[in-house]
């Protein structure tokens with residue numbers, strides 16, 4: 050069984066495709082698995098003939114693909130062109146490119162809202178996904194650390210609450226945590242995906258735990274002294290936790 054992977058252009062979209070040849074197959078089967086168009090065909094049928102069938106069904110395939118992309122926008126990424134990812138509170142479009150070098154490169158074009166993923170050509174897409182996941186996580190960890198390094202001292206000074214140190218960890222279960230006894234803070238490496246005002250609210254929340262361990266009235270009074278719309282932000286953070294998925 051031979052297997053080929055690439056994209057085919059359907060209207061304005063590059064749709065990822067896996068084409069498989071089957072010796073015993075009798076007809077062309079076209080169906081989506083995730084957002085990959087799986088095409089299986091009898092070995093004796095030419096590629097041109099398959100493309101003609103795709104062309105004849107262009108409208109249907111296109112509509113299915115658009116549905117899949119919109120459903121997938123907040124979920125796990127395959128790192129295919131057209132997928133969406135949150136960065137600094139804005140929606141970026143993933144653009145996948147083939148890289149001549151044997152490495153992964155991720156570049157974020159903030160002005161154009163393009164999240165570019167360059168990968169070497171590889172047969173097994175699932176393996177490549179894992180490498181890209183790791184590269185993106187590393188990038189997010191770095192960029193989150195940079196933001197926290199900038200914002201945490203500002204809030205610490207403004208609130209007059211000193212802290213000892215902070216860590217950035219790859220966690221999606223919580224935005225941050227605090228050990229009041231040691232004044233050590235921890236933040237999710239995915240905070241770079243959120244808008245700035247949400248990051249500030251998370252920092253203020255964790256700093257306030259150095260004074261008040263529990264989420265009691267005094268705690269919220271302190272938080273709201275600095276973030277008056279905290280209730281609204283907190284609700285947003287609860288509703289949008291799936292935005293942290295990559």
Ligand SMILES: [Zn+2]
Pocket residue numbers: 254258264
């Ligand atoms: Zn808390």
